[in-house]
Amino acid sequence: MDSIAADQVATDRFDAERFEVSRNRLASLAYRLLGSAADAEDAVQDAFLHWQAADRRRIRVPEAWLTRIVTNLCLDRLRSARARRERAAGAWLPEPLLAGDPMLGPADTFEQRESVSLAVLTLMERLSPLERAVYVLREAFSYSHAEIAELLGITESASQQHLHRARRRVTAARRRGGEVDPESARRIVEEFLAAAFSGRTERLVALLTDDATAVSDGAGLTGTLLRYDTPERIAAVARAGFKPTPAKRRLAGGTSAVHYARVNGAPALVFVVGDRVVGTATFDIAGGRIATVRGIAAPARLTRLAETWQQHEPEGSPLIARW
Secondary structure, three states: OOHHHHHHHHHHHHHHHHHHHHHHHHHHHHHHHHOOHHHHHHHHHHHHHHHHHOOHHHOOOHHHHHHHHHHHHHHHHHHOHHHHHHHHOOOOOOOOOEOOOHHHOOOOOHHHHHHOOHHHHHHHHHOOHHHHHHHHHHHOOOOOHHHHHHHHOOOHHHHHHHHHHHHHHHHHHOOOOOOOOHHHHHHHHHHHHHHHHHOOHHHHHHHEEEEEEEEEOHHHOOOOOEEEOOHHHHHHHHHHHOOOOHHHHHHHOOOOEEEEEEEOOEEEEEEEEOOEEEEEEEEEEEOOEEEEEEEEOOHHHOHHHHHHHOOOOOOOOOOEOOO
């Protein structure tokens, strides 16, 4: 290999390493924008191809350049006809991520942790793509309006307006309650599981807020999401849903163990057959009671969580060893 070729190989390796340093941050940005780990991974890989094809000698600040590329790739996806069709079909839920997944990204502030919750990721569906981008860049990554304006090709005033509208829309629909003590959250979820497993409807209702809601993807078997909006209805569905049956075990591919975990910062139950995740239920808690339950069991939504679980050390023994 001549010296010129060797220099080029060394340069390419150095530039690839520069990209890898930013990969997790870029994936976290893309996940917040898209709500899908699979789509986020695709966006980051597309950004890497752009990086390889660019004249990198002219890129003065790689982090800013890559942030702009990933953001624009995500905006293109959000604006696509396919995305509009899928998200308007009533069967879209964010893809859940297990605590510790680097794609969850920065979590130093309450705003950063909240921006990756399933509740806020769902609420961000009400925003325009630009509002969503500004909201994520500002709330989760602390970019200034001047930086956001440059990244998105808009004015600072427009950035401020987009953020104001995004905050108003998210706040208007969000259930305020602040962060819940982890021990209290676990106790409430364990009580919910015990009541559902034993069929105690009155205890289930008592654990739910008066305006509680529940949503399920029906394990991917239904064309739309299943929604329930009264404590009594949620309790009835939970009692029936948590009752093990041969049909459910056949669908899951075996007898499940039920573990407690944290998913997107929220308390959750994870159903596992062997080392394979077959479902998860996450809980939003407000005022010491459960405000929202989200059941996700469609295999396509569990791919990354299932992969992460295999390297995960469960929090103690299963709550139920054989479900």
